[in-house]
Amino acid sequence: xxxxxxxxxxxxxxxxxxxxxxxxxxxxxxxxxxxxxxxxxxxxxxxxxxxxxxxxxxxxxxxxxxxxxxxxxxxxxxxxxxxxxxxxxxxxxxxxxxxxxxxxxxxxxxxxxxxxxxxxxxxxxxxxxxxxxxxxxx
Numbered sequence: 001x002x003x004x005x006x007x008x009x010x011x012x013x014x015x016x017x018x019x020x021x022x023x024x025x026x027x028x029x030x031x032x033x034x035x036x037x038x039x040x041x042x043x044x045x046x047x048x049x050x051x052x053x054x055x056x057x058x059x060x061x062x063x064x065x066x067x068x069x070x071x072x073x074x075x076x077x078x079x080x081x082x083x084x085x086x087x088x089x090x091x092x093x094x095x096x097x098x099x100x101x102x103x104x105x106x107x108x109x110x111x112x113x114x115x116x117x118x119x120x121x122x123x124x125x126x127x128x129x130x131x132x133x134x135x136x137x138x
Contacts, residue, residue, distance in 0.1 A: 063087055
């Protein structure tokens with residue numbers, strides 16, 4: 001069974017280390033060359049903005065860019081800036097994160113509970129309504 005603890009092994013996931021588990025952690029694997037990924041980014045941005053301050057609920061959303069499949073890191077960074085992405089994005093430069101979580105295609109979104117146990121995996125683009133459905137009510 002996959003647990004959130006697997007992410008601790010990734011050097012670029014330093015943001016996750018030494019932080020309490022939130023009520024939910026959402027990992028979103030994406031790439032700039034992927035049309036469904038590009039389409040879901042505004043939905044994820046809106047969700048993150050709307051749910052970041054929900055009282056008594058801690059939600060952490062982390063984007064994981066499939067950097068090993070990208071033309072360049074600068075292209076990824078330019079995309080992040082142009083989209084004004086408001087959530088942390090980790091760069092999976094060698095595909096290790098994707099391998100550990102068994103990612104076969106992008107976009108893929110994985111949801112963990114407060115104990116780090118896998119709740120749901122969704123292959124394909126997510127939208128605001130799906131993210132809101134899996135989250136605590138506002």
